[in-house]
Amino acid sequence: MTAQQELRIATFRRGAELLVIPAVILIAVAGATGYLYSNLPDPYEDWMLLAAAGAIVLLAVVLPWWVWASRTYILTTRRIIVTRGLLIRRRSELMHAAGYRIDVVRGPLQRLFGRGTLILSSGGAELALKDVHSPRLVRETLSDQIEICQILAHRQAQQAAADPYMRTDS
Template sequence: MMPPHGAPVEELLVARFRSHARRLFWSAVVLIGVCGATAYFYDNLPSGFEDWMLLAAAAAAIVLLVIVPFLIWLSRSYTITTRRVIVRDGLGARSRRELSHTRGYSIGVRRGIIQRMWGAGTITLSNGIDAPLRLVNVPSVNLVHEVLADQIEVNQILAHRDAQSGQA
């Protein structure tokens, strides 16, 4: 349903998602392996080593190989609204990039072999003026592509209609 002529169009959330979580697979394997190795070697270490050394090494491995990759994955989010696409990125210093549907842009989809196996892909949005906006490892990439194309079409129709009603 289209809003009436001249009525302000409310910005609604269409989708909010993160990149595909498959990149956390190796972190999960490391977590399971570190927990298993720590349980096996606790109170069973060769002479010269103490249990606190084992626990410190396990904690360091978990922080570096499990928690840091998870926080990096968690720090990037993609939001599609009825007016724009928003990419938020960063752990400490946050950056934010936006691209308006009204201005129009081209949508490019790139899918590698592994991405195809998981139903993911990388979407590149380019309006020809700004630097392209990349949505990396998007889950259900075909669905997101269709949503973006529909949002561009609706916003172009609304912008054209408002421009025509303003001239009359």
């Protein structure tokens, strides 16, 4: 008997609506810098303007993008994987066959934008899928995968009990 092949169902992140304000700030900083460059009052110099614009872009544009891009959720046929970090990556995963509880938390703004946070807990392990689109669809998909994996594990256990010489290491 061959083992079930692991397939990727979906890869997703938090909602990108959080990046609208940084995009507006980037446009405003670029416009203001272009307008004020070489037109500053006497005690100020152009390098001061460029340094201030660079600091604003770094703190208000790059940092929010970095936080958004640093978390990825991968749903496969065997497990859910949460990766965090861009330079130093941390990875957490829950196997569907082990089963876990799925809680959906939605605040008023999340309801308005069709998002929610899914909290997956299995014994001591807990994963949070923050601010995902269509949390009901993601919850249903996770529930289906848990059920399928548990059925397959049960069938393999029955076949192994019926045939004690069956190879289970494949």
